[in-house]
Amino acid sequence: MSLREVDDSSGYELAVGTYEQARAMVGTRAEVVFATHDVDWALVRYFCAMVRDGNAGYWDEDFARAQWGGVISPPALLMTWVMAPEWQPGGGPPRTLLTAGVPLPGTTVISTGCEAEFFRPIHVGDRLNVEEELVDVSELKHTRLGDGHFVTTVATYRLGDGRPVARYTHVLFRYTPTGDTGDTGDSGDTG
Amino acid sequence: MIAGVSYTQCYWDDVEPGEALPRVDDEITYRRVIMNPATTWDYFPGHHDPEYARSQGQPTIYVNTMHVLGFVDRFATDWAGPRSFIAKRKVALQRSIFAGDTMVGEGRVLDKRTDAAGDGGRVRHLVDLEITVKNQHGDLCCPAAVTLELPSRSRKVAG
Numbered sequence: 001m002s003l004r005e006v007d008d009s010s011g012y013e014l015a016v017g018t019y020e021q022a023r024a025m026v027g028t029r030a031e032v033v034f035a036t037h038d039v040d041w042a043l044v045r046y047f048c049a050m051v052r053d054g055n056a057g058y059w060d061e062d063f064a065r066a067q068w069g070g071v072i073s074p075p076a077l078l079m080t081w082v083m084a085p086e087w088q089p090g091g092g093p094p095r096t097l098l099t100a101g102v103p104l105p106g107t108t109v110i111s112t113g114c115e116a117e118f119f120r121p122i123h124v125g126d127r128l129n130v131e132e133e134l135v136d137v138s139e140l141k142h143t144r145l146g147d148g149h150f151v152t153t154v155a156t157y158r159l160g161d162g163r164p165v166a167r168y169t170h171v172l173f174r175y176t177p178t179g180d181t182g183d184t185g186d187s188g189d190t191g
Numbered sequence: 192m193i194a195g196v197s198y199t200q201c202y203w204d205d206v207e208p209g210e211a212l213p214r215v216d217d218e219i220t221y222r223r224v225i226m227n228p229a230t231t232w233d234y235f236p237g238h239h240d241p242e243y244a245r246s247q248g249q250p251t252i253y254v255n256t257m258h259v260l261g262f263v264d265r266f267a268t269d270w271a272g273p274r275s276f277i278a279k280r281k282v283a284l285q286r287s288i289f290a291g292d293t294m295v296g297e298g299r300v301l302d303k304r305t306d307a308a309g310d311g312g313r314v315r316h317l318v319d320l321e322i323t324v325k326n327q328h329g330d331l332c333c334p335a336a337v338t339l340e341l342p343s344r345s346r347k348v349a350g
Binding site for chain 1: 192193195196197198217223226227229230231232233234235236237243246247248249255256257258260261262263264265268269273274276277278279280281282283284285287347348350
């Protein structure tokens, strides 16, 4: 268990600290996280039902076998395939995201951007693993939502045999809300 | 074949830079935002707890990153067809899409090109798309850039 101070209101156990402490972590690579389960067709279909994506590669086994060698996952579900259940029998809590472990003053987080490159399709039945690296923590920035820091990680997702499927850069804004709720006006971007 | 599923495919040879993609309007109810945690296992409270969302400075719960990405990808492949591969996708999440909003997808073809940067140096037939996700008020929420690998008339996309 970490002895570091955390803010748990988000459920993500955000490490609390200073910008200098966060900067000192840039370049940190988290240990590889291995998925606890395979890419699953049921979840693929539930996700596609939510998004209303009728792509035959996700729904039609015969089509997908001929085109891709099997049913594939929507690329947007990439991150889900390495998420661990919140509780496991006899096990401790799952490892939190690398971003959550970066010590900063902000009380909450919001995604502000991402870039993904995909090298091959992700198939139902694959089991992925991911290696994350902290690549940047910005200085204090002012936005419509509040003041905070942009935290950038790069994650490489691989198949069990080591072949990469995707490289995913994610920017999360770690901030303290200014308190004027509901302002979605034209005073600028979130990020 | 599944009835109601489109198998129509764009071929790289036929794509014209400047071509507009069909607009998509998608109404985001509370129910669909709550489906975010259910279908992506992302339990961050901003996507299911309005009180928490308000504490973040947001008016209510909002669509998660994966739903936005899924919408962008769907917008691209609904146009291009299911034999296309999403090679690259960049999205800026500038404004949230809230429960009760409508996501509006618009886009156009910026460029078409080939490269040999794919797996094993094979030639890829690529199109670059410029996509915007706005809300029902016309506010730009998520500008995106997507690169699709398309089949050409002589070559399919490798599985």
